[in-house]
Amino acid sequence: MQVNKALTIAGSDSGGGAGIQSDLKTFQELNVYGMSAVTAVTAQNTRGVHGIYPVTAEGVTSQLEAIGADLRPDAVKTGMLFNKEIIEAAAGAIKNFGWNNLVVDPVMVAKGGSILLEEDAAAALKEWLIPLAKVITPNVPEAEVLTGMKIDSAEKRKKAAEILCGIGADITVIKGGHWNESDLCSDLVYDGQEFYELDGKRVATKNTHGTGCTFSAAITAELAIGKTPKEALHTAKQFIQAAVEYGIEAGSGHGPTNHWAYRRLGNAKR
Ligand SMILES: Nc1ncnc2c1ncn2[C@@H]1O[C@H](COP(=O)(O)OP(=O)(O)OP(=O)(O)O)[C@@H](O)[C@H]1O
Numbered sequence: 001m002q003v004n005k006a007l008t009i010a011g012s013d014s015g016g017g018a019g020i021q022s023d024l025k026t027f028q029e030l031n032v033y034g035m036s037a038v039t040a041v042t043a044q045n046t047r048g049v050h051g052i053y054p055v056t057a058e059g060v061t062s063q064l065e066a067i068g069a070d071l072r073p074d075a076v077k078t079g080m081l082f083n084k085e086i087i088e089a090a091a092g093a094i095k096n097f098g099w100n101n102l103v104v105d106p107v108m109v110a111k112g113g114s115i116l117l118e119e120d121a122a123a124a125l126k127e128w129l130i131p132l133a134k135v136i137t138p139n140v141p142e143a144e145v146l147t148g149m150k151i152d153s154a155e156k157r158k159k160a161a162e163i164l165c166g167i168g169a170d171i172t173v174i175k176g177g178h179w180n181e182s183d184l185c186s187d188l189v190y191d192g193q194e195f196y197e198l199d200g201k202r203v204a205t206k207n208t209h210g211t212g213c214t215f216s217a218a219i220t221a222e223l224a225i226g227k228t229p230k231e232a233l234h235t236a237k238q239f240i241q242a243a244v245e246y247g248i249e250a251g252s253g254h255g256p257t258n259h260w261a262y263r264r265l266g267n268a269k270r
Pocket residue numbers: 018109110111138139140175176177178185186187200201202203204205208209210211212213214215237240241244
């Protein structure tokens with residue numbers, strides 16, 4: 001049986017709600033074979049990050065070369081990349097192997113404030129990785145770092161999306177988790193031509209650990225099975241909405257989302 005394959009290049013979250021764990025769970029739920037290249041091991045739970053142990057750039061390249069020599073991913077996502085050496089290693093392999101359908105989630109800070117990307121690495125994201133991206137999915141604080149502008153109005157959110165597409169992403173999604181829109185949690189999309197919103201209902205919950213990872217992994221899985229970016233974004237929004245809305249209780253801090261909620265809604269046999 002032929003299968004569609006997706007690769008995540010990201011950090012490990014020992015707590016299981018974000019990073020490669022959330023990505024692989026999401027790929028599986030969307031009927032895509034998941035592969036991973038680990039960039040850093042984090043000792044983490046729902047309450048915070050206890051430690052970060054980065055993999056060497058050589059170690060990341062070696063994982064990517066092993067994958068590239070044997071298994072061609074139909075789509076790739078990046079999450080926590082931690083430093084500029086790892087960004088360069090990831091971008092180099094993606095370019096050399098000619099992997100398409102790249103989703104860049106420019107992870108910078110964990111919910112509790114721990115740094116998941118060194119300060120001098122944002123420039124490397126812009127120079128090497130974002131130009132290769134089909135979709136980039138910053139939250140508002142990440143979009144502020146990447147554009148150097150304060151985003152405090154709807155107009156500025158649009159302007160930031162234009163700048164990020166100008167850096168080379170085909171499509172920019174500025175997510176709404178950190179955007180105060182009362183009971184709405186909508187994400188702004190700009191595809192270089194038109195703006196549109198992925199509408200969602202804000203759920204009152206503290207269990208939002210890994211929402212960004214899960215959302216970008218769902219986009220990646222849908223691109224891997226050949227959906228258009230617009231279709232992929234739409235499904236990913238439904239996936240994360242269900243995962244937050246039909247929440248689970250695990251841990252005493254910011255708990256994980258429910259990665260199997262979308263299946264429970266009757267989407268198992270798509
Ligand atoms: N409380 C919520 N209710 C409904 N949807 C939410 C909620 N919080 C986030 N989302 C959705 O989850 C997705 C991820 O957005 P968010 O802005 O939380 O990403 P993030 O900050 O990168 O997440 P993380 O760093 O935890 O991985 C978006 O589609 C957003 O609209």
